[in-house]
Amino acid sequence: MLKTKRWWRRIRAEYLNRARHRQIVSLLRAEVFGGAPVTLKRMGNGGADSVYKVFLGKDAAGILRVRNPYQKPRPSALNAFLALSQSSIDREWAVYTKGYPAGLTPQPLWRCEDAMLCAHLPYRPLRDCLNAKNAPPFLPLLLRCAALLDRLHKTGLSHMDAGLGNVLVDENFENMTLIDFEHGPAENFSFPAQCLYDHLKLLNTALQYRPAETIEGFSLWADNFRSGLAGDSSARAYFDTPAAEAALDESKLPLSRLVNIWANPEIAAHIRALLAGGPVRQ
Ligand SMILES: Nc1ncnc2c1ncn2[C@@H]1O[C@H](COP(=O)(O)OP(=O)(O)O)[C@@H](O)[C@H]1O
Ligand SMILES: [Mg+2]
DSSP states (O other), X not given: OHHHHHHHHHHHHHHHTHHHHHHHHHHHHHHHSTTOOOEEEEEOSSSSEEEEEEEETTEEEEEEEEEOTTSOOOOOGGGGGEETTSOHHHHHHHHHHHHTTTTSSOOEEEEETXXXXXXXXXXXXXXXXXXXXXXXXXXXXXXXXXXHHHHHHHTTOXXXXXXXXXXXXXXXXXXXXXXXXXXXXXXXXXXXXXXXXXXXXXXXXHHHHOTTOOOTTTHHHHHHHHHHHHHOHHHHHHTTSHHHHHHHHXXXXXXXXXXHHHHSHHHHHHHHHHTSSOOSOO
């Protein structure tokens, strides 16, 4: 039912934005592809933007992201952490511009006011290939994602939606890249708090996909929690706010799965120790 509703909302939003969509595709053809015809295949399903794979003949020639003003953010307690009014294209473009030279994101290629094109990579979302025959063990893979986030944070950027669906990986599980930065951080959400949020979100999806995974290796998160919390006491304070409480309490929201951490005594003890001053929530 929820899926049908979401699907319907998206169809409606795309219909309402069709005139602008046509203009964007003409601009893209003229400015990037020398007027050659392109075809689009819709990708993604979650975000406020419409995402398409662009084909030149049979070849994937890029990924187009179009801001759709008719696609309103869905209500979620997590929205308290996000700057949903900000232009998603400005943010995505700014992050890719800094992230690509650092080897963290696909290459940004073209933009207009409400759309952008980036390079297409022959990669898949990590979430979709965890059960592939050649998939490496889950936890080391996850630690590589955490390390990728660390590298992103070192460039002064945060992700704000760092789930396993937004980490792309090649078929040999060798190269990874980060995508989908459409949400910026809420105002007054300090940078250390943003970094902490990213690691919590990653940990959260880890629990979602492999809840019973060994805790060995969680020390990298431990370090990130610690440095996030130590770097700015307001980071800690942020997670004590009513908004954070609401996000953690609402059973259908992803971050609420963090509560499951406390249901596992080993993990709980581990994380309690690393939060030294007391856990974010028990
Ligand atoms: N640069 C890229 N190369 C290859 N595939 C991509 C790229 N960017 C996005 N995708 C594909 O498009 C999908 C949707 O993109 P994403 O930016 O995550 O949008 P959404 O907001 O819908 O989650 C991804 O799950 C991935 O399959
Ligand atoms: Mg995504």
